[in-house]
Amino acid sequence: MPWRLTDRVERLEKNGGACMSSWREVEAWLSGGYDGRVAVASHRGKFSSSVIENTALACLLALDEGADLVELDVVRTRDGVLVGHHDKTMNRLFHLDRPISGCTWKELEELPLYNYVGEIGTVGLDPLSRILESLKGRSFLALDRCWDCWEQVYALVREKEMIGQSLFKFYIENEAACRFAEAHPDALFVPMVREPETLEWVERLRGTVRVPALEILPEAPDDPIFQPEVFEWLHSRGIKVWCNSLSLAKRLVYGGGYDDLKALRFGGGESWGVLAEKGVDIIQTDWPYEAKQYLASIGRSL
Numbered sequence: 001m002p003w004r005l006t007d008r009v010e011r012l013e014k015n016g017g018a019c020m021s022s023w024r025e026v027e028a029w030l031s032g033g034y035d036g037r038v039a040v041a042s043h044r045g046k047f048s049s050s051v052i053e054n055t056a057l058a059c060l061l062a063l064d065e066g067a068d069l070v071e072l073d074v075v076r077t078r079d080g081v082l083v084g085h086h087d088k089t090m091n092r093l094f095h096l097d098r099p100i101s102g103c104t105w106k107e108l109e110e111l112p113l114y115n116y117v118g119e120i121g122t123v124g125l126d127p128l129s130r131i132l133e134s135l136k137g138r139s140f141l142a143l144d145r146c147w148d149c150w151e152q153v154y155a156l157v158r159e160k161e162m163i164g165q166s167l168f169k170f171y172i173e174n175e176a177a178c179r180f181a182e183a184h185p186d187a188l189f190v191p192m193v194r195e196p197e198t199l200e201w202v203e204r205l206r207g208t209v210r211v212p213a214l215e216i217l218p219e220a221p222d223d224p225i226f227q228p229e230v231f232e233w234l235h236s237r238g239i240k241v242w243c244n245s246l247s248l249a250k251r252l253v254y255g256g257g258y259d260d261l262k263a264l265r266f267g268g269g270e271s272w273g274v275l276a277e278k279g280v281d282i283i284q285t286d287w288p289y290e291a292k293q294y295l296a297s298i299g300r301s302l
Contacts (some may be wrong), residue, residue: 021068021302023165026140029302030212031186033191034235038276039302040291041142041284042067043246044086050115052093054084056134063139066292068302069167070139071284074128074146074153081105082128082153086145093125128153132160138277142167142190154187163187169215172198172205181209189211190242196224199233206237213240213282218256226256231279240281245271247286260287268294276300 022031026039045058046065052058059070073086078101090096090103093113100108108125115121135141142161146153148169163186170177172191181189182205191202192215202214214234218226234241240265244254247261255275263271264287272291275283276298285291295301 023138024138026068026302029162030140030240031238033238034240034279034281036276036300037302038070038272038280038295038300039240039282039287040054040066040295041069041071041242042288043071043207043244043286044073045070045283046286046288048116050121052113052115052121052122052125054086054131055123056131057123057126059131059135059141062288065289067288069282070135070141071142071144071169072131073144074149075100075148076146076152077101077103077105077108078213079104079106080152082149082156083108083125084128084131085125106231117203128156129160132157132162135165136162137165138158140165140167142169147174150177154184174200178205181205185209190215192217194225196227196230199230202239203237211239213242215242215244215284217254218243219253221256221258223256226278228279235279241279242282242284243275243280244284245291246274246284246295254281260291262283263291263294265288268297273283273298288295 042062044053045055046061047053047058051061054073059072062070072084074082075080075085083100085100089099093112094111112120113124143153143166157163167188167190169190169192172193185208188210189203190213191211193199193202194217202211205211216225231241246254247259247260258271258274260271272283272294276295285289292301
């Protein structure tokens with residue numbers, strides 16, 4: 001019998017992944033106070049080789065590895081189809097120097113897509129509708145990089161009856177995003193913040209907007225946004241602290257330097273454990289299974 005995406009869904013429903021939490025459990029936890037437990041958010045799903053990031057399969061694999069949430073990037077094609085994709089151009093996956101917005105969905109389906117070993121693969125990108133259908137009733141998802149098409153994304157999420165399962169991420173300096181958040185009180189939002197001075201903007205936003213979590217963006221251990229008083233300020237207001245531990249490039253530093261590569265080379269205590277001790281509630285990682293297992297080993301897993 002040929003392998004099907006639905007096989008992965010059925011397996012996930014049967015065994016619950018690697019101790020992953022149900023989205024209802026995550027929902028209850030997000031609305032509660034700080035309890036020391038840490039949720040694992042999988043960055044673009046779990047991807048490697050010919051499993052492409054930001055696809056339904058990548059998201060389901062992440063859940064199967066124990067992720068509690070899945071982070072997803074969304075863009076729009078020239079003919080208005082919402083697609084899972086991160087980069088500004090198609091260079092990395094398609095070897096084409098143009099944005100997804102320059103192609104129709106049909107053109108995208110017909111273009112060769114290069115996998116992570118530089119070969120033309122057998123699968124392509126997924127429309128957001130397919131990704132949502134695969135995750136409905138299974139996981140929280142954090143929608144990122146879709147600020148220029150939020151209304152359409154929101155409409156589709158609402159059509160799929162998944163508003164309660166979705167988090168919309170945006171930089172707090174993005175005034176248009178703040179206005180969008182204020183106009184959609186039924187949705188959940190995660191502002192991204194680099195400087196403590198902008199926390200007062202978050203406080204004003206919370207008057208009309210549901211903010212269960214906030215992403216901090218520290219590049220070094222001594223960054224002001226990475227200090228105990230910031231964690232105390234957020235936790236005292238019932239806001240979960242979200243932090244990346246990604247190891248994407250030398251020029252990109254996440255988690256104050258306590259990143260995935262450090263955890264994999266020297267042990268989880270040198271990275272994920274430090275973030276947990278500092279008070280991070282949600283760690284976004286490219287290694288959901290390893291992070292989940294480490295957090296479980298120290299009694300901090302959700």
